[in-house]
Amino acid sequence: MHEVDMTKCLLLSMNQWRQQHSPAVPVVERVHLQVGDFTCVEPDQLLFTWRVAVENSWLDGAELAVEAVPLVGRCVRCQQTYSPAPDTAYRSPCCDHPMEEIVTGRELRIRSVDYTLES
Amino acid sequence: MHMPLEDTLGLNLLAANHHQAEHNREHFDAWQVLCLNVMSSPGAGKTSLLEQTLTALSADLAMAVLEGDMTTQLDADRLEAVGVPVVPITTGRACHLDASMVSGGLKLLQQRLDPASLDLLWVENVGNLVCPAEFEVGEHLKVALLSVTEGDDKPLKYPVMFREADCVLITKTDLLPYLPVDIARIEAHIRQVNPHCTVLRVSATNGEGLAAWHSWIRQQVSSQLASLRNPHGHNVVPQLVNA
Numbered sequence: 001m002h003e004v005d006m007t008k009c010l011l012l013s014m015n016q017w018r019q020q021h022s023p024a025v026p027v028v029e030r031v032h033l034q035v036g037d038f039t040c041v042e043p044d045q046l047l048f049t050w051r052v053a054v055e056n057s058w059l060d061g062a063e064l065a066v067e068a069v070p071l072v073g074r075c076v077r078c079q080q081t082y083s084p085a086p087d088t089a090y091r092s093p094c095c096d097h098p099m100e101e102i103v104t105g106r107e108l109r110i111r112s113v114d115y116t117l118e119s
Numbered sequence: 120m121h122m123p124l125e126d127t128l129g130l131n132l133l134a135a136n137h138h139q140a141e142h143n144r145e146h147f148d149a150w151q152v153l154c155l156n157v158m159s160s161p162g163a164g165k166t167s168l169l170e171q172t173l174t175a176l177s178a179d180l181a182m183a184v185l186e187g188d189m190t191t192q193l194d195a196d197r198l199e200a201v202g203v204p205v206v207p208i209t210t211g212r213a214c215h216l217d218a219s220m221v222s223g224g225l226k227l228l229q230q231r232l233d234p235a236s237l238d239l240l241w242v243e244n245v246g247n248l249v250c251p252a253e254f255e256v257g258e259h260l261k262v263a264l265l266s267v268t269e270g271d272d273k274p275l276k277y278p279v280m281f282r283e284a285d286c287v288l289i290t291k292t293d294l295l296p297y298l299p300v301d302i303a304r305i306e307a308h309i310r311q312v313n314p315h316c317t318v319l320r321v322s323a324t325n326g327e328g329l330a331a332w333h334s335w336i337r338q339q340v341s342s343q344l345a346s347l348r349n350p351h352g353h354n355v356v357p358q359l360v361n362a
Contacts (some may be wrong), residue, residue, distance in 0.1 A: 002215060002250035005136075012135035017128065029123070032133065040253045041132075041277050044173075086275045089311040098314040108132040108253070114125050 003045040006108075007053045013110060014059060021117065028062040030114040038071040038105035071105030136254055139218035146225065147360040150235040153343040154242060155336075156256055158280065159264035160273075161246030164193045164290040167323040168264065168332075169243060173201045175333055176239075180340065183232065184241045187216040194243065204231055209315050213254065215250035219259055223336025255290040259343055260285040265309070267291050267300050274308040281309055286317040286335060293322040 010031075018026060035041050043066040050064040073084040075092035081103060086089035090099035131137055147154045159165050173182060179190060183204040195207035208216060208224045212230060221242060242258060244251040263284035265273055274281040281287060287309050302320065309318055313344040317335060321328035341362060 002213075002253065005130055005215075005217060005250075005254070006215065009133050009135040013128075013130055013132075013358070026124075035132075038279060038282075040249045086278070089275055089312060090278065094341060098311045100314050110128045110130045110132055110134075112125050112129075114123060114129045116123055 002040065002044060003049050006041060006046060007049040010050070010110065011053060011057075011059070014113075017113065018058065018119040025058075026113075026117055028113055028115045029061055030063045030065050032093040032113070033064060033066045034107045034109040035066050035110050036069040036071065036105040038102060039108055040094050041054045041108060043068060067111070068102050069107045072103040073099045074101040076100045076102050078097040124313055130163075133255075136218050139222055140255040140257040143218055143222055143225065144176070144259070144298060145258065146234070147240065147257060148347055150237065151344060151347055152234060152237045152240050154240045154256075154258045154259075154340070155260050155262055156242045156251075156258035157246060157262045158248075158249045158251045158264075158284075159246060160269060160292075163246070163264040163266040163269065164323060165243050165246070165264055168288070168321065168344065169198055169241060170201055171323040171329065172333070172336070173198065173203045173212045173241075175329065176336065177201070177203060180238045180337075181236055182239045182241065183228060183234075183237055183345050184213060184243060185216075185221060185228065186243050187220070187245045189214070189245055196300070198232070204228065206231075208226045210245055210351065213248045214245055214353040215254050216244050216256050221256040229280050237336040239336070248280045250275075252283050254288045260339060262286045264288045265305065267294055267298060267302060267305065271300060271304040271308055274305070274312055281316075284313065284316050286319065287313070288332065289318065289320045292320045292327050293325040 002104050034042055047064055053104050054062055071084055072081050074081050075097050077095045077097050080094050082092050084099045091097060120258050130171060157165050184198050186207045187210055188194050188207050189210050192207045195205045199205045206224045208220050208229045242256055261284045263280055267289060289305055306318055319328050321332050
């Protein structure tokens with residue numbers, strides 16, 4: 001359940017973001033996350049820990065929107081992009097080359113925050 | 120009326136951990152100490168390999184260990200017996216070390232010795248092939264162990280760990296005659312997810328491959344020292360993922 005620790009990191013970042021708006025108080029409607037398929041994060045567990053963590057905090061009611069980012073590799077021989085998969089040992093379908101370059105799929109990113117400001 | 124607003128952050132989810140890890144690394148660099156983060160599943164042989172390695176290298180390298188363990192000090196006691204300073208970090212229920220736990224361990228270490236007198240600091244992570252792969256602790260390099268008894272599919276099942284590793288050690292090779300396992304397949308699967316890492320076959324029991332492992336360590340200690348003296352060649356500062 002390292003998603004608990006990931007949620008703690010996320011809350012630290014959100015607290016810092018809140019301070020940037022001080023003295024106004026942002027009311028957060030939604031936090032947009034991008035989570036790559038080639039990470040050790042299970043989005044459902046993240047959503048669960050988020051709901052528990054924000055209860056009775058300034059983020060109570062804020063939704064976490066997780067956008068899954070597919071794993072895309074690029075074959076370094078022929079430059080074609082492809083979807084590496086465990087059952088093909090992540091090799092490129094064009095040249096059977098190992099997964100050398102990852103284009104997307106390693107994202108663990110707080111993309112943006114939707115909010116309103118209370119003065 | 121409140122206008123709906125949107126802020127674009129483009130900040131890594133683990134930014135708080137990354138900042139602390141970067142802070143730890145700044146300390147290591149100031150002390151001119153190489154930090155290696157050793158990771159594997161439970162029972163792959165991290166502690167046995169470290170016992171052997173500390174014994175073999177302590178004559179010419181000054182070393183210390185931050186020993187991560189969920190609840191016990193058993194591993195720390197084993198390594199302390201070798202005569203190298205060990206700081207145990209019990210993580211409680213957490214299945215990995217994070218940068219702030221290592222920072223706490225460093226403060227305890229500083230009560231015992233001057234870290235600038237060290238050449239090499241080992242971080243033995245909690246046995247787990249999943250979580251430690253995502254939590255940097257400030258290490259310069261990651262070492263992953265995979266024992267031959269775990270099967271050749273593990274690099275494909277836990278690809279992030281093996282992708283992130285700078286060096287992968289295939290351990291317990293002394294057991295190969297008794298197992299229906301093809302070590303070439305293990306190596307091939309590691310190469311599939313990480314074509315450029317160093318892969319070594321080792322046995323802490325019969326000594327196979329340990330000379331190559333020790334020479335890899337010595338090489339990393341000297342290149343770390345060289346890169347600190349030539350900051351332009353220094354490429355180990357962590358990169359945050361930005362939008």
